[in-house]
Amino acid sequence: MFAEVYKSRLLLMAIAIIPLALATIFALGSWERRAWQSGDNAPSSAITGVNSIERMKQSLTHDRKLLASYERDQALLRAEVIRRRKLFQDGQISKEQVVEAEQLFVGALQRLHTLRGSVTETDIAITEAVLGEKVARMPVLPVNGYSETTELVRFNGGFKWSLKEAPRIEKYFSQTFGRSLPIAAKGQSQTHNRFGFDHRDSMDVALHPDSAEGKALTNQLRKAGIPFIAFRSAVPGASTGPHIHIGRPSGRLAH
Numbered sequence: 001m002f003a004e005v006y007k008s009r010l011l012l013m014a015i016a017i018i019p020l021a022l023a024t025i026f027a028l029g030s031w032e033r034r035a036w037q038s039g040d041n042a043p044s045s046a047i048t049g050v051n052s053i054e055r056m057k058q059s060l061t062h063d064r065k066l067l068a069s070y071e072r073d074q075a076l077l078r079a080e081v082i083r084r085r086k087l088f089q090d091g092q093i094s095k096e097q098v099v100e101a102e103q104l105f106v107g108a109l110q111r112l113h114t115l116r117g118s119v120t121e122t123d124i125a126i127t128e129a130v131l132g133e134k135v136a137r138m139p140v141l142p143v144n145g146y147s148e149t150t151e152l153v154r155f156n157g158g159f160k161w162s163l164k165e166a167p168r169i170e171k172y173f174s175q176t177f178g179r180s181l182p183i184a185a186k187g188q189s190q191t192h193n194r195f196g197f198d199h200r201d202s203m204d205v206a207l208h209p210d211s212a213e214g215k216a217l218t219n220q221l222r223k224a225g226i227p228f229i230a231f232r233s234a235v236p237g238a239s240t241g242p243h244i245h246i247g248r249p250s251g252r253l254a255h
């Protein structure tokens with residue numbers, strides 16, 4: 001269910017339907033860091049307070065429902081594009097009517113794409129909030145200390161990590177696995193601001209730490225002395241966000 005799989009599906013669909021949609025998705029750039037915009041298509045989940053995991057969960061539930069309705073819109077518009085193209089081929093409607101449907105479809109895809117990114121990010125943020133509280137109560141690891149529980153793996157690497165090192169990790173991953181690193185959040189995003197997390201020098205990778213790729217990545221991080229926390233379990237009730245957080249544990253933003 002991770003975003004990378006979804007993205008591939010989306011791209012394939014776009015290729016199958018209209019090149020315009022493909023161009024738009026590339027123009028969107030990296031979806032992971034796109035915060036939703038204010039305006040008509042903004043999910044109505046703005047949270048002004050912090051420290052409320054329950055509200056984060058409610059927000060996620062709401063956005064998941066919205067996502068389902070965006071998926072339906074997209075599917076309907078896709079069918080409409082196909083229908084109008086046929087009619088145009090048969091000489092029954094104008095080219096403009098086809099273009100109109102295509103543009104609506106592209107808009108729906110964009111909305112879906114942006115919201116999907118936000119949902120994944122919120123999901124992961126909830127996992128970090130819930131399990132992060134447990135981490136805060138755990139004994140501090142010595143430099144290069146490593147610990148594993150059923151829920152998470154921690155490594156307090158001594159390397160002075162910053163986001164400037166991220167390209168090195170991305171390069172390692174793409175050279176090893178022939179696909180790009182599935183980054184769910186790099187640095188501070190709108191989501192972290194809303195939830196009051198300091199994520200400025202951290203990067204979340206949407207890989208299960210016990211998958212082959214996840215294991216290879218965490219081994220590589222340990223070799224390089226780069227600190228990480230790998231979240232294994234989903235948080236019951238809302239989140240499905242196993243992932244690897246590269247960097248120091250997230251603290252609270254000062255207010």
Ligand SMILES: [Zn+2]
Nearest residue numbers: 202203204245
């Ligand atoms: Zn993180």
